[in-house]
Amino acid sequence: MVDNCTILIIDDEEINTLQLEHALEDVGNIITLNDSTQALELIHKAKPDVLLLDLEMPKISGFDILQELQFNPEFEQLRIIVITSHGDPQIEESALSLGAIDFISKPLNLKLCRLRIENHVKVKAQENILQNTQAALFAEKEHLRITIDSIADGVISTDQHAQITYMNPVAQRLTGWSQTAAKGRHIEEVMKLTDSTTKTPSINPLTVALKENRPVAMAINTQLTSKQGVEHRVEDSAAPILNEKKQQCGAVMVFQDVSETLAMSVQMTYLSHHDQLTSLPNRVLLHDRLTQGIARASFNDTKLSLLLLDLDKFKFINDALGHHIGDEIIAHIGHSLDCFACNDITVARVGGDEFALVVPHESHSLSLEPLINQVLNVISKPFRSGGEQHILSASLGISVYPDDANCVEEMLRHADSAMYKAKNEAANSYCYFSTDLQVEMNKRLDVGNKLRKALENNALDVHYQPKYDLRSGEMVGVESLVRLSDDEGGFISPLNFIEYAEETGLIFRLGEQVLEKSCISAKRWLDAGVPTKVAVNISAKQFTDSKLVDTVAMILEKTQLPSKYLELEVTESALIENYEYAVNQLKLIAKMKVSIALDDFGTGYSSLSYLRLFPLNVLKIDQSFVRDMLTDSQALDIVSTIIELAHSLHLQIVAEGIETAEQKNKLDELGCATGQGYLLGKPMNYESLTQLLLPSLHNNDQYV
Known part of the structure; x- marks a missing residue:
């Protein structure tokens, strides 16, 4: 039996359908029908592959059924074999014209019928296979077409x-x-x-x-x-x-x-080599231009100069007016400097408020001063931004290949060092890199390395300068002064390493270590029966740290030092730089019962309004006024005014830098109760001060 081949036999004589069904039972799935009125309905329902149809049937003849099927496309592939008892060629012609493909004569020869039907079933099976193959090929072709059309x-x-x-x-x-x-x-x-x-x-x-x-x-x-x-x-x-x-x-x-x-690639390349804010070449492209410039200068026996400039006090403007105004200023400077860019000169933004010019020139050419002056003049031209007029200045450092540098990195490093030197001179200054600057730079690097090592090993030295009651001569407190050891058993001046610490951010670690060491010393003196208040300097940089208050509280808790034995000394500049923030910081510190002293009073803004608003306890007269007050009437007037001001505000007053008995007596006469200076006592280490406080006191390792 051919799989899934359905054979439908329609004959009004039941004997014929029974004989054919028996003869074809293993040829396919056999369905029989004797009532021709139901023929079309059964054909639609069964959808046979082969139809055996008797032509001479009452009511609805085989010809009627053929005519109905002829115009139905659903049965185009149906193989129809007619059964007839007539041998008339006209009847055969009519049946063939209506879609029949073969004849079986009555009376039935079952063997012959079986052979005929088997052949038609085989042909139909091949047709089905071919049709399915064609459908699969068409589907595959259509899928391929859709795929190619979709990519x-x-x-x-x-x-x-x-x-x-x-x-x-x-x-x-x-x-x-x-x-x-x-x-x-x-x-x-x-x-x-x-x-x-x-x-x-x-x-x-x-x-x-x-x-x-x-x-x-x-x-x-x-x-x-x-x-x-x-x-x-x-x-x-x-x-x-x-x-x-x-x-x-x-x-x-x-x-x-x-x-x-x-x-997009071109755009990405441009963005990776240019500053987004100014559209100038960035540090990456600057490095490439320097590399090319050095190669050309070496080949042509010419020179290449790198001018590195940094805006003066730009951070103050940026913080005060906001970053959007700062961005406007940077964009303005970039646009102004772009006028110097040409085929020979590259203008770049290195980052932040730093810009660079790469200038090739002949070995025998005149100096760069005309160009430098033009650059500084362009930057100093007033312009308006954020509704305000701004006047800027810059510091500029110059490195020259091959005079002082042999590679890109060396040129950048040397120009940066020269710029740093110019920044310490005055606004709108410029400086060439030199051998002396190299020595200074090496010393600075050496100091930085020593400071980092000391911080890592917690090896900073803290010395203490005593404060005395000028009338009774009694010691009333000490001031902590940090010291950094050199390689020869001496100390490096704080002027050399404090500034470095502030610039590099090490000031925060340094301040924390000094504060903790000072509190440990004060706690040991307290436990030994000689309670001594210790004053610790807080730099302007430290004062901007949001963690300062928490750090003070943490160290007091760690060392178990009562807060009344700690005094923090801050400068006027630290308070004025961010007024509202300073007020909040000082109030939080004051709540801990820590004393607050205003250091170097009289050298800064000296505004009476903030003296009233800040929770201060002590005013310190700067040593410059103390040193000159006996020879300069103006200095004496300032000292007198500060003392009277402190008394009116109920603040303690401390004079710094007392070096002669005449200065001490004059301060006592003016009403200054407390003083410090070399006349009264030089800074000394913990052991020496401890002997001064209590000669019999031995070292106690409990708090080290």
Whole structure:
């Protein structure tokens, strides 16, 4: 039996259907019907592969059924075999014209019937297989067409003569040709390829692939011009199409539009080499320009100068007015400096408020002063931003190849050192790198290394300068002074390493260590029965630290020192730089019952308003006034005024830098209760001060 083959037998004589059903039972699935009025309904329901139909039936004849089936496309593939008792050729002709394909005569010869039906079933099975195969091939072809039409690349196939046979929608869009119009045309007529730089025609890789029978990549920098004149940058490859016998039967071209990709690549390259705010070359491109400049200078025996400039006090402007105003200022400076950029000179933004100029010049050329002065003049021109007029200045450092540098890194480092030197001079200053500057830079680096090592090992020395009651001579407290050891058993001046610590951010670690060491000493003195208040200096940089209050509280808790034995000394500049923040910081510190002293009073703003608002306990008279008060009447007036001011505000007053008995007596006469200085006592280490406080006190390791 052929799988799934259904045979429907319709005959009004039941004996015929029974005989045929028995004879064909293993040929297929047999269905019989004797009532012709139900024939069409059963045919639609059963959908047989083979139909045995009796022509002479009452009510509805076989011819009637044939006529109904003839115009129904659903039964085009139905194999109809008619059963008739007539041998009239006219009847056969009519049945054949209505769709019948074979005849079985009555009376039935069952053996012959079986053979005929078996053959038709086999043919029908082959038809089904062929039909299913064709459907599968069509589905596969349609899937392939949809896939190729859906991909983002253009696809063009040709015959072996490079004449187009197929184009997907992307290829049609990029070439400007429809598939109908392009079909049969040569590939080079449809794909106009040129070199995007020279505009000379390019050979189509598909023709090369056909000629050499191998895959061929598209030439670099290829441009496709569409039928409408639209230009696209394209890339990819072509390959020959081989049949199962490895014979060439055509070729396929696959290509893609890379115009946007190239534009994005160009944009990304630009962004990676230029500053977003000023559009000037950034540090990466500056490094490249310096490298090229050094190579040219070396080859031509010329010089190359690097001018590195930094805006003066820009951080103050940025913090005070906001970053959006700061960005406007940076953009303005970048635009102003861009006027110096030309084929020879590169202007770049190094980062933050730093800019650079790379200037090539002849070995015998005049100095750079004219250019430097022009640059500084451009920066100093007033301009308005944020509704206010701003006047800026800059510090500039210069390094010259090959005079003081042999490579890019050395030029950058030397120019930075020279700029740092200029920044310490005055606004709008410039400085060339020199041997002396190199020595100074090396010393500075050495100090930095020693400071870092001391901080890592918690090896900073803290000395204490005593404070005395000027009338009774009794010690009333000490001031902590940090010391950094050198390699020769001496100390490095705080002027050398405090500034370095502030610039590098090490001041926070330094301040914390000094504060903790001072509190440990004060706690040991307290436990020994000689309670002594210790004053610790807090730098302006430390005062901006949001963790300062927490750090003070943590150290007091750690050392178990009562807060009344700690005093923090702050400078006027630290308070004024961020007024509201300073008020909040000081109030939090005051809540802990820690004394607050205003150091170097009289050298800064000396505003009476903030003296009233800040929770201060002590005013310290700067040593410069104390030193000059006996010879300078103005200095004496200032000292007198400060003392009277402190008394009126109920503040303690401390005079610094007392070096002579005359100074001490005069201060006592003016009403200054407390003083410190070399006359009264020099700074000393913990052990020496402990002996001074209590000579019999021995060292106690409990708090070390």
